[in-house]
Amino acid sequence: MNRIHTQGSSGAKLDYSLPNITRVLLVHAGLLFAFKVGISWVAFATFMVTYYVKLFAVSGVFHRYYTHRSYEMGRGFCFLWSFIGCTAGQRGPLSWTTVHSKHHQHSDKKGDPHSPVQRGLFYAHLGWLLAKEPLPTSDALVRKYKDRPEILWLDRHYNVPFIALFVLLYALGAWLESSFPALGTSPGQMMLWGGLASSILLLHSTCSLNSFAHVFGIRVRETPDNSRNLWWLYPFLVGENYHNNHHKFPRSANFGVDKRQYDLLFFVLLVFQKLGLVKNVRDASRTLREKDLLAPEPSLNR
Numbered sequence: 507m508n509r510i511h512t513q514g515s516s517g518a519k520l521d522y523s524l525p526n527i528t529r530v531l532l533v534h535a536g537l538l539f540a541f542k543v544g545i546s547w548v549a550f551a552t553f554m555v556t557y558y559v560k561l562f563a564v565s566g567v568f569h570r571y572y573t574h575r576s577y578e579m580g581r582g583f584c585f586l587w588s589f590i591g592c593t594a595g596q597r598g599p600l601s602w603t604t605v606h607s608k609h610h611q612h613s614d615k616k617g618d619p620h621s622p623v624q625r626g627l628f629y630a631h632l633g634w635l636l637a638k639e640p641l642p643t644s645d646a647l648v649r650k651y652k653d654r655p656e657i658l659w660l661d662r663h664y665n666v667p668f669i670a671l672f673v674l675l676y677a678l679g680a681w682l683e684s685s686f687p688a689l690g691t692s693p694g695q696m697m698l699w700g701g702l703a704s705s706i707l708l709l710h711s712t713c714s715l716n717s718f719a720h721v722f723g724i725r726v727r728e729t730p731d732n733s734r735n736l737w738w739l740y741p742f743l744v745g746e747n748y749h750n751n752h753h754k755f756p757r758s759a760n761f762g763v764d765k766r767q768y769d770l771l772f773f774v775l776l777v778f779q780k781l782g783l784v785k786n787v788r789d790a791s792r793t794l795r796e797k798d799l800l801a802p803e804p805s806l807n808r
C-alpha cells in the first residue's frame with residue numbers, strides 16, 4: 507500500500523507515492539535542526555553563496571544549456587557546473603532536462619508534468635514530486651550524450667555531488683570551529699544552512715516557476731500556455747522569473763528581454779563569454795531592439 511489516490515482540481519486522478527511523501531517531509535523536517543545548531547554570520551553567508559551558486563548551476567546550466575542550448579560551453583566547464591548543479595538535490599542534468607522539455611512540449615496541456623491549469627497549484631508546485639515515480643531520463647538524451655560518459659555517470663549518480671557538498675561543509679565547519687571559534691559556527695551549522703536550507707529554498711524557487719509563474723503575474727506576450735512574468739520572485743530567481751518571456755523565446759539565454767528587466771544569470775553568462783569559458787550566448791533582446799519591439803503594453807492579462 508504505497509499509493510494514495512485523490513482527485514486533482516481538474517478532476518484528474520492523482521496518484522501519490524508514500525515513499526516520496528515521506529522523503530519530502532523528512533527533508534523539510536531537517537530544517538528543525540536549525541533550533542539546535544543556530545545560525546552565525548558565516549553560516550548565513552554560506553547559505554547565500556551556496557543558494558546563488560546552485561541557482562546558476564540549475565537555471566543557468568541545467569535549464570539554459572542542457573534543455574534550451576541557448577549557448578555553448580566546453581566539456582570540462584560543463585562537467586564542473588553539472589557537478590555543482592547536482593548539489594542542489596534536483597537530480598541530474600539529463601533527468602532535469604527530460605522533465606523540463608516535457609513542460610515546454612505540452613505547456614499547460616495534457617502531458618505537462620506540472621501544470622497548475624491542468625492539476626491545480628499544489629500539484630504544480632510540489633505534488634508532482636510526490637506522485638508516482640519520477641520520469642526516467644529520456645533515451646534520446648542518453649543517446650545524445652553517449653560520447654560524454656562523465657555526464658551519463660553524473661546523471662545516474664546525482665547523489666554523489668549532493669553528499670560531497672555536505673562532506674565539504676562538514677570539514678569547513680570543523681576547521682572554522684577549531685581555528686576561529688569567535689565566528690560561532692560548527693559543522694552542523696554549515697551543513698544545515700549551506701547544504702540543506704539553500705537546496706530547499708532553491709527547490710521552492712524553481713517549483714514556483716511551475717506553479718505561481720503559470721497563474722499569477724503579467725503576460726506581456728502571447729504564448730500557447732499560461733506563463734507569466736512574476737516580479738516578486740526576482741530576489742529568489744534574479745531573472746529566471748521572467749517566465750512569460752522565456753516561453754516566448756525559449757532559445758534566448760537572456761530572459762530579461764525588455765526595458766528595465768535585468769537577468770543577472772544572463773550577465774554571468776556574458777562574463778563567462780568574455781573570459782572565453784562559454785560562447786554563442788543567444789539574446790532575444792537584440793532582435794527585439796532592432797525591430798523596436800521592446801516591452802509592449804501588458805495587455806494580455808487574463
Ligand SMILES: [Zn+2]
Nearest residue numbers: 715716733749
Ligand atoms: Zn513554464
Ligand SMILES: [Zn+2]
Nearest residue numbers: 573606610756
Ligand atoms: Zn525552459
